[in-house]
Amino acid sequence: MEASRVSESSEKAKRIVVAALLAALSVAAAPIATYLPRIGGWGIAFFDPVSIFWISAFLIGGIWVGMISTVAGTFVLFFTDPTGIGPVFKFLATIPMIVIPWLAVRIFGREMGGSYLSARLNYAFPMSIAYVVRQLIMIPANLAIVPLFLPLMPPDQIIAYTFLLNTIQSFWDALVPYVVVFPSMVFRHFKMW
Secondary structure, three states, rough: OOOOOOHHHHHHHHHHHHHHHHHHHHHHHHHHHOOOEEHHHHHHHOOOOOHHHHHHHHHHHOOHHHHHHHHHHHHHHOOOOOOHHHHHHHHHHHHHHHHHHHHHHHHHHOOOOOOOHHOOOHHHHHHHHHHHHHHHHHHHHHHHHHHHHOOOOOOOHHHHHHHHHHHHHHHHHHHHHHHOOOOOOHHHHOOOO
């Protein structure tokens, strides 16, 4: 019996299914954040599981799967978010955590694909850069938007809260998907890149 090649359309279908599944799980997990400790006056949880699914989608399937999951999850979150701005901020905060590691693979691990990120240092270094980029995006974004909702909050407090929140969430956004995808063998069995 001769091994048959998987068709390109079949591979695309698998990627769409994985992206949709992880986007749906991210939306289903969003209510968990309502029961967790929050940053004073802002109502934002210290831990938000939503982007963990999006970054996991990227680690399993590459940039295409990660971005579809992120965009789809962001879109669906608009139906449940009372502020209308939360999903945009989650999207902005997550994009560097996907794009920077993807660029690292493209530059340093092109032949290895996603397995390049399975090595701890190959993952930690681009995620550290992604963390810095995330802060550079989120601090100005919060300085522009938060005063519309909390006009009496001083800018230094906005910066401190934004820095703290994004530091905590970046840690979980990087650690949990890595542990779920690489040591657990999920990548080995389901990798798409």
